[in-house]
Amino acid sequence: RAKTVRDLAYCVKRCDLELAGxxxxxxxxxxxxxxxxxxxLGAVCIDFGGGSTSYSIFLKKHMIFSGSIALGGNHVTRDISLGLQIPMALAEKIKTMNGGLMATGIDDRDLIEIGGETGDWEHDRRKVTRSELIGIMRPRIEEILEEVRAQLQIAGFYELKSQKFVLTGGSSQIPGLDTLASRILGQQVRLGRPLRVHRLPQAYSGSSCSALVGLALFAAHPQDEWWDFELPSASYSSKSVRKAVRWLRENW
Known part of the structure; x- marks a missing residue:
């Protein structure tokens, strides 16, 4: 990941921009x-991203620990794609429109039309019940939550007097996630949303925009230990740049 950050920082620098932090x-x-x-008093923020799920423990108004696991919403989408034999784009749409984690009796009768453009009429007109969809999604979410719980136990979070969990990120909007998380992580679970910017547009006031709004707050009120960022010049030699230029000329 450090190499990824250096690569992005180098790209920003090559665009005549300055990376502030x-x-x-x-x-x-x-x-x-x-x-x-x-x-x-103590709480953990769990951010459900696309490719990973990260968490941060706060105490005395400071982040005291953070970590991440390489599982996120994209893995849930991939499970749906493989389970229903449909494209990723369609799987993402079904997850967003019909997804859930807590099955009820009515879900056995709630049919979801899969659709598709394979040319096979019977295949493209398939229907699945919502309970089947939940059965595909829930194991992956449980795996993510159990892995987060294991890392929080190692970090000593469960030894704090206050053990509150706040869920953010795009995948935190899956119906039933807060209920499932309360069973695996602890009882005090809630969905988070941006709180410190007044009169936010409706499109940016949901939990999926918590990181975006937080980044704006971070930029508005920087902390010195996070803000001084320099790109190591030794990371990219002129030889590697020449190789990249040669590759672009040959392939484009």
Whole structure:
């Protein structure tokens, strides 16, 4: 990941722009979604991203620990794609429109039309029940939550007097996630949303924008230890740049 950050920083520099700082998604989400008491007494912000799920522990209004696991919403989408034999784009749409984690009796009768453009009429007109969709999604979400719980136990979070959980990120909007998380992580679970910017447009006031709003707050109120960022000049030699230019000329 350090190499990825260096690569992005180098690209920014090549565009005649200056990289002011680097921040963790879980950290900036916590800054925007946790209330004052949660930051003071102890809470963890869990940010469900696409390719990974990150978390940050706050105490005394400071982040004291953070981590991440390489599982996120994209893995849930991939499970749906493989389970229903449909393209990723369609799987993402079905997850967003019909997804859930807590099955009820009515879900056995709630049919979802899959659709498709394979040319096979019977295949493209398939229908599945919502309970089948939940059966595909839930194991992956449980795996993510159990892995987060294991890392929080190692970090000593469960030894704190206050053990509150705030869920942010795009995948936190899956119906039933807060209920499932309360069973696996602990009882005090809520969905987070940006709190510290007044009159936010409706499109940016949901939990999926917690990191975005937190990053804006981070930029508006920088901390010195995060803000000084220099790109190591030794990381990219002129030889590697010449190789890249040669590759572009040959392939484009």
């Amino acid at each position: 680097v921040a963790s998604a879980a950290y900036v989400s916590g800054r925007s979604a946790l209330v004052e008491d949660e930051q003071e």
